[in-house]
Amino acid sequence: MAAPPLVELANVGKTYQHGATALAGLDLHIGAGEFVSLLGPSGCGKSTALRMIAGLSQPTSGTIRRAWDASPAPAAGTDCRVPWSHPLGCVFQEPTLLPWTSVWNNVYLPLRLRGVSQAAAKSQVDEALTLVGLQGFEQAYPRELSGGMKMRASVARALVTRPQLLLLDEPFAALDEITRLRLNDDLLALWRERRWGAMFITHSVFESVYLSTRVLVMSPRPGRVVEEIVIDLADVRTAETRTSVRYNELCRRASQALERAIAEASTAGRSA
Amino acid sequence: MKNLPTLFRTLQFVLGMVAALPVAQAADKVTLATNWLAQPELGGFYQAVADGTYARHGLEVTIKPGGPLVNNRPLLAFGKIDFLIGTNLIQPFDAAKQQIPTKVVAAFFQKDPQCLLSHADGPWKTWDDLKQAPLLMGNAGRQTFFLWLHDAYGFPRANLRPYNHSLAPFLNDPRAAMQGFATAEPERIREASGKEPRVFLLADHGWNSYSTVLETRNDLIAKNPELVRRFVDASIVGWNTYLDAEDTDAADVLIKKDNPSMTDGLIKFSRRKMSELELLRGGEAKKLGIGAIDVERVKSFCAKMVAAGMYQEGEIDPTTAVTVEFVNKGVGVE
Amino acid sequence: MNERSLWIRLGAPMLVGAALLAAWEAWVRCAELPKYILPTPSEVVATIFAQWPALAPAWLVTLKTMLVALAAAVVFGVALAALFASSRLVETSLFPYAVMLQVTPLVAVAPFIVIWIGWERVWLTQLVCAWIVAFFPILSNTTMGLRSADPGLRDLFTLYDASRWQRLRLLLAPSALPYFLAGLKVSANLALVGAVVAEFVTGTQVDNPGLASTIFTSQLNSDTPLMFAALALISLTGIITFFAMEWLSHLLLARWHESAVGER
Numbered sequence: 001m002a003a004p005p006l007v008e009l010a011n012v013g014k015t016y017q018h019g020a021t022a023l024a025g026l027d028l029h030i031g032a033g034e035f036v037s038l039l040g041p042s043g044c045g046k047s048t049a050l051r052m053i054a055g056l057s058q059p060t061s062g063t064i065r066r067a068w069d070a071s072p073a074p075a076a077g078t079d080c081r082v083p084w085s086h087p088l089g090c091v092f093q094e095p096t097l098l099p100w101t102s103v104w105n106n107v108y109l110p111l112r113l114r115g116v117s118q119a120a121a122k123s124q125v126d127e128a129l130t131l132v133g134l135q136g137f138e139q140a141y142p143r144e145l146s147g148g149m150k151m152r153a154s155v156a157r158a159l160v161t162r163p164q165l166l167l168l169d170e171p172f173a174a175l176d177e178i179t180r181l182r183l184n185d186d187l188l189a190l191w192r193e194r195r196w197g198a199m200f201i202t203h204s205v206f207e208s209v210y211l212s213t214r215v216l217v218m219s220p221r222p223g224r225v226v227e228e229i230v231i232d233l234a235d236v237r238t239a240e241t242r243t244s245v246r247y248n249e250l251c252r253r254a255s256q257a258l259e260r261a262i263a264e265a266s267t268a269g270r271s272a
Numbered sequence: 273m274k275n276l277p278t279l280f281r282t283l284q285f286v287l288g289m290v291a292a293l294p295v296a297q298a299a300d301k302v303t304l305a306t307n308w309l310a311q312p313e314l315g316g317f318y319q320a321v322a323d324g325t326y327a328r329h330g331l332e333v334t335i336k337p338g339g340p341l342v343n344n345r346p347l348l349a350f351g352k353i354d355f356l357i358g359t360n361l362i363q364p365f366d367a368a369k370q371q372i373p374t375k376v377v378a379a380f381f382q383k384d385p386q387c388l389l390s391h392a393d394g395p396w397k398t399w400d401d402l403k404q405a406p407l408l409m410g411n412a413g414r415q416t417f418f419l420w421l422h423d424a425y426g427f428p429r430a431n432l433r434p435y436n437h438s439l440a441p442f443l444n445d446p447r448a449a450m451q452g453f454a455t456a457e458p459e460r461i462r463e464a465s466g467k468e469p470r471v472f473l474l475a476d477h478g479w480n481s482y483s484t485v486l487e488t489r490n491d492l493i494a495k496n497p498e499l500v501r502r503f504v505d506a507s508i509v510g511w512n513t514y515l516d517a518e519d520t521d522a523a524d525v526l527i528k529k530d531n532p533s534m535t536d537g538l539i540k541f542s543r544r545k546m547s548e549l550e551l552l553r554g555g556e557a558k559k560l561g562i563g564a565i566d567v568e569r570v571k572s573f574c575a576k577m578v579a580a581g582m583y584q585e586g587e588i589d590p591t592t593a594v595t596v597e598f599v600n601k602g603v604g605v606e
Numbered sequence: 607m608n609e610r611s612l613w614i615r616l617g618a619p620m621l622v623g624a625a626l627l628a629a630w631e632a633w634v635r636c637a638e639l640p641k642y643i644l645p646t647p648s649e650v651v652a653t654i655f656a657q658w659p660a661l662a663p664a665w666l667v668t669l670k671t672m673l674v675a676l677a678a679a680v681v682f683g684v685a686l687a688a689l690f691a692s693s694r695l696v697e698t699s700l701f702p703y704a705v706m707l708q709v710t711p712l713v714a715v716a717p718f719i720v721i722w723i724g725w726e727r728v729w730l731t732q733l734v735c736a737w738i739v740a741f742f743p744i745l746s747n748t749t750m751g752l753r754s755a756d757p758g759l760r761d762l763f764t765l766y767d768a769s770r771w772q773r774l775r776l777l778l779a780p781s782a783l784p785y786f787l788a789g790l791k792v793s794a795n796l797a798l799v800g801a802v803v804a805e806f807v808t809g810t811q812v813d814n815p816g817l818a819s820t821i822f823t824s825q826l827n828s829d830t831p832l833m834f835a836a837l838a839l840i841s842l843t844g845i846i847t848f849f850a851m852e853w854l855s856h857l858l859l860a861r862w863h864e865s866a867v868g869e870r
Contacts, residue, residue: 056761090765096758099862100780109776113766141861343825349642366827372642406725411809415823433725434809436717444721 004067005029006087006165006197007053012062013222014048022048024222026062030165033195035188037208039254040218041262046201049223050169053199054090068164086110089158089196091171095150097142097157104129104138107156128160131190148179155187165197173202184211185237192235205258209250210237217254219261226264227257299332300499302354305344310337310530312514312542313455313484314357315523316380316552316562320510322522329506331499337530340437348374348487355488355503360384360481361573362416362582364593369583373490376594378504378563379482380511382555383475385454385545386417386483392467394446399472403427408435408442408450416582417474423580424478439464454549459541473549481573482565483551493595504598508562511552512604515543560600570594615852645831653835660820665839667816671729671801672843675736679793682737683744684786690745691752691778701749708742712800716807732804739800743792751785752778784855784863791851795844802840 008029014022022045030036038046051057052064068087097106105112107128111121129135132152142150151171158166168187172180188211191198202208208215209231217227231250233241241247306314317335320326326333336353338344345363348356349372356374358364364376388407390396396405403425409418409432421427433441435450439457442450443465452458454471462468486504493500514520520543528534546552556564567590574590577583627647634646641649654661686704690697712735723731755777763773805818815823817836824832859865 051761054761054765056764086766088765090762092758092761094758096756096762098759098777098780100783101862109762110766112776113763113768113772143862345828346643349640349828363826363828366829370642370828370830372640372828409809411806411819411822412826414809415819415826429813432809434717434720434728434807436807438717441717441721441725 005031006067007199008065009049009053010063010065012049012052012059012064014045014052014057015060021222023059023224025224028216028225030197030199032164032197035191035198035200035211035213037200037202037212037215038218039202039205039208039215039258040223041220041258042203044218044220045223046203046218047169050090050167050199050201053165054088054167085163086114086161087164089161089163089166091151091154091158091166091168093170093173095142095147095154097150097153099142102139102141103134103145103153106142106153107160110157110161124160124162128156131159132156133186147175148183151175151183152186159190159194163196165199168198168200170201170203180207187211188237205251205254206242209233209247209254210241215250215254217257217261220265226261229254229257299327299330300502301332301334302499302503303334303336303352304355304357304503305336305338305347305353306357307338307344307359307484309339309533310335310527311456311534312524312527312539313381313385313453313546315514315520315527315543316511317357317507318510318526319514319517319520319523320506322526323510323513325506325510325513326503329502331502331506333503335526335530348489351489354492355486358485358487359412360386360416360483361485361570361590361593362481362577364485364487365574365577365583365588365590367487368588368590368593374487375490375493375592376482376485376487376565377493377500377598378486378507379484379565379594379599380486380507380563381483381551382553382557382564383473383549383551384479384481384483385549385551386413386474386479387452387454387457388449388472388474389442389452389457389461389469390449390472391446392469394448394470396447396449397470399425399477402449402472403431405431405447405449406433406445407431408433408448410435410437410451413451417479419582420479420576420580421474424576455542455545455551456538458545459538463537478576480569480576482569486563493597497597501598504563505603508603511562515547515552556600559602559605561602561605563599563603565594565596565599567591567594567596642828642830645834649831650834650838653831654838657832657835661817661835661839664815664817664820664836665843667814668798668801668805668818668840669843671732671736671804671816672797675733675740675800676794676797678733678737679741679744679797680790683741683789683793684748687745687748687752687782688774690749697749704742704745707738712739712803713807716804720808728808731808732801735804735808736797736800739803740793740797743789743796744786745789747785747789747792748782751782754785755781784859784865787851787855787858788865791848791855794847794851798840798844798847 009026012026013024016022026045026049028036028038028049038049040046048057052059053066066087097103098109104125108118108121108125111124112118126135126138129138132155134149134152134156137145137149137153142153145153154171172183175183184207200208200211209229212231215229215231216225217229218224219226229250233244233246233250304317306317308314310318314335317333321333321335336344336347338357344353344356345358347353349367358376361376364374367374388402390402390405396402407418407427413435414432418427418432422429433448435441439460442448442461450457452471454473458468458471486507488500514523524536524539527539552562556566556569570590570593574583574588578585578587631646631648634644645653686700690701716731716735719734720731723734725731759777759781760773763777768776801816802818802821805816806822817840820836821833824830824836855865
């Protein structure tokens with residue numbers, strides 16, 4: 001951890017106006033090239049943490065430091081021929097594609113919002129589509145695609161700005177098992193190639209261990225990080241990884257940490 | 273309950289009366305549909321209902337009022353009603369043109385009370401002045417007498433303004449002129465503004481249509497002329513009573529029941545005007561009795577409408593639109 | 607919409623129409639109803655041809671009122687909807703008045719509209735009357751549509767710092783389009799009804815009469831076939847408008863919106 005982290009959350013809390021506390025005392029950091037999974041039960045505030053990192057929601061206490069806050073993105077209308085990069089990419093639970101336009105235009109959208117012309121954006125958009133394996137589907141409309149392909153388009157859109165940090169909010173949870181495993185492998189392959197920092201939100205122990213370099217286990221609401229598990233598996237992970245002893249050991253550790261956190265929370269709840 | 277014996281006695285009395293009546297068969301049920309809300313200008317018919325004149329002629333008459341949003345005319349051809357009051361001779365001419373088998377059997381108003389009105393203190397003092405006035409006129413007027421005003425006197429089309437039976441637009445503009453009935457609107461305007469307006473009768477300028485004409489179906493005339501005769505006669509008697517009697521309360525109660533906006537003041541004014549203007553007893557009706565029809569006059573009016581461009585030359589035979597079979601008999605003339 | 611479904615969409619109603627017209631024709635002939643009570647469809651068609659020199663200009667007058675009123679309804683409805691969508695406060699303050707305008711019977715307010723606008727401006731008055739009838743569905747539908755944008759997409763636009771204008775043009779407007787088109791479909795036919803009713807309530811015209819004047823005069827003159835001819839033209843206008851709107855929706859939405867996607 002020599003390089004400064006891409007994003008660092010210190011003692012972050014979030015209390016909603018209606019009084020519910022989603023997060024309390026959340027500390028975490030994501031360094032460049034790390035693949036960090038945030039593992040926790042539903043409703044523990046994982047998505048809230050992601051939204052705050054993305055700037056879609058503000059913390060009510062604590063601080064969030066982002067590496068790129070010091071050097072903001074170029075203003076709209078600056079030199080359009082220079083391919084533009086945005087430090088963040090985001091993949092939501094749903095594909096959230098514009099239904100009224102083609103896949104190509106959907107992937108082009110982040111660049112378009114920055115004033116990059118279609119011509120200037122072409123190579124960058126085509127590259128992103130190729131990365132996710134959607135070449136040949138440029139002119140298709142979202143409703144003509146399968147669920148997995150829609151998610152691929154969504155990932156391409158998040159990558160088109162060449163982000164430093166990719167945020168993924170249970171992106172493949174709604175897909176069938178086979179498609180999900182396939183997409184996870186493709187995602188890992190991409191990450192190995194590009195090495196952006198990644199924050200992956202999931203409630204699946206196996207998925208988190210399989211994908212990550214580090215797993216952060218969260219307690220139920222109000223959420224905070226209760227355990228950090230460094231995943232020391234080889235970078236290249238395959239079907240064999242899933243049957244390896246080390247993988248299963250790590251899964252057990254993560255699983256036990258999660259159970260402990262849930263048990264402690266319910267005891268605390270009873271005594272309160 | 274103490275009224276029960278009284279009720280019983282009344283019933284006995286009525287039954288006795290009915291038994292004693294010379295009429296053997298039950299009264300014929302007929303329906304008369306009018307062209308407007310209940311008003312004194314239809315008073316004779318209400319009078320004949322109220323004082324039993326129709327009943328004495330063996331008729332049980334129901335009056336179905338018209339109104340601004342009611343068109344009773346198709347009901348006559350349909351056979352849903354037996355008699356219809358028409359506003360003037362235009363629609364009977366149209367019926368002749370469309371070969372609808374109906375006819376005018378009596379013409380109650382010898383003179384059409386249709387008039388134009390201008391403000392008493394406004395700029396329009398003569399008939400010719402009115403051509404410059406913004407003229408409030410409803411849909412029916414535009415498609416009938418306005419065509420004649422335009423043809424015969426050159427009233428410009430561009431001056432037409434909408435009229436929806438509200439006095440507000442007229443009262444609001446001292447330069448405005450509006451259509452009206454000489455027997456009603458002058459009083460309505462006086463009640464609203466305190467001043468009686470200037471009145472210009474179309475009839476004084478050559479509009480020689482009859483008004484408040486009674487129409488029925490040809491097949492009724494053919495099959496039951498006796499019933500038509502009884503209805504016409506009884507209506508004439510009703511009108512004579514309504515014009516002459518000191519007390520017409522019974523008829524006026526019926527009128528006010530059918531048209532709650534009618535006031536005693538308006539009724540009084542209307543009855544006075546009908547007499548003053550000799551609407552019912554002027555012209556041929558003086559000798560021939562109320563309801564009189566002069567076929568020559570019908571032809572002359574038709575010729576004017578042809579000149580106004582409403583009909584083509586020879587398109588209709590005005591004599592088929594009317595029949596004198598039931599009038600001109602001096603009923604009610606001393 | 608493929609070839610086959612197109613034929614069903616056009617063919618099925620035509621077949622029903624033909625059957626109904628044939629039944630009408632047969633019934634009137636068998637019952638020997640005179641044409642002043644109910645003309646046969648063939649008499650109506652004959653009347654349309656015979657009276658074409660009078661009917662065609664009247665039709666054009668009504669059509670013009672309808673189309674201009676519809677255009678005004680689109681412009682004002684969409685502009686007001688954009689205003690409503692930009693601020694809850696504006697919407698809350700103004701919407702009740704839009705509703706008021708919608709539910710007030712035209713027949714009741716028309717005489718006053720005539721006075722307010724000035725009674726020399728007959729056509730403008732008719733236009734305003736038809737507009738009042740037509741604009742509400744566009745306003746309420748577009749307002750709803752502008753608010754219906756997917757929250758995930760809203761987040762996405764926030765993430766990439768989209769400007770207000772970009773958000774309106776690239777997100778809100780396309781999201782509102784299906785709603786707007788549904789409103790337009792209703793408004794187009796209301797504009798037709800409005801144009802006819804407006805002509806009735808503001809007074810039928812001796813100069814430049816529209817179809818309402820034709821209906822009124824034919825009623826007054828007991829010319830039932832002519833009245834039916836005018837009604838037939840109004841119906842025809844309504845049907846053409848309906849199909850034109852369907853076609854427009856299909857053109858704009860076919861590739862992406864459920865409402866316009868034909869069965870596959």
